Amino acid sequence: QVQLEESGGGLVQAGGSLRLSCAASGRTFSSLSMGWFRQAPGREREFVAAIGRNSGRTRYEDSVKGRFIISRDNAKNTVYLQMNSLKPEDTAVYYCAAAEWVLATMSASSEYGSWGQGTQVTVSS
Numbered sequence: 559q560v561q562l563e564e565s566g567g568g569l570v571q572a573g574g575s576l577r578l579s580c581a582a583s584g585r586t587f588s589s590l591s592m593g594w595f596r597q598a599p600g601r602e603r604e605f606v607a608a609i610g611r612n613s614g615r616t617r618y619e620d621s622v623k624g625r626f627i628i629s630r631d632n633a634k635n636t637v638y639l640q641m642n643s644l645k646p647e648d649t650a651v652y653y654c655a656a657a658e659w660v661l662a663t664m665s666a667s668s669e670y671g672s673w674g675q676g677t678q679v680t681v682s683s
Contacts, residue, residue, distance in 0.1 A: 567677030580654030596650035
């Protein structure tokens with residue numbers, strides 16, 4: 559079982575930046591595929607970004623391309639989501655997810671076996 563703990567959420571004005579972190583434990587981090595999802599009030603959880611085991615493969619949801627960057631530091635067992643040019647529609651609870659296998663689509667929540675508790679991101683206009 560992988561344990562995940564997100565941090566870095568908060569309140570920011572539109573156009574600002576935040577960096578989310580997700581620390582993983584319980585498995586060899588370099589063997590995990592990692593993803594970020596988000597859920598806004600009244601909406602389904604949606605894919606944001608994912609990164610493969612060796613960082614060579616990434617995928618982004620269309621609305622965050624060019625604004626968000628996913629990265630990982632295997633030495634620190636941590637995955638990051640750098641969020642720039644934030645918009646009010648980015649407001650959501652952001653969840654970190656892990657998979658102990660190579661992902662097929664990278665964007666389907668069903669591919670991930672472990673989830674964090676989430677961190678709130680609020681973007682004011």
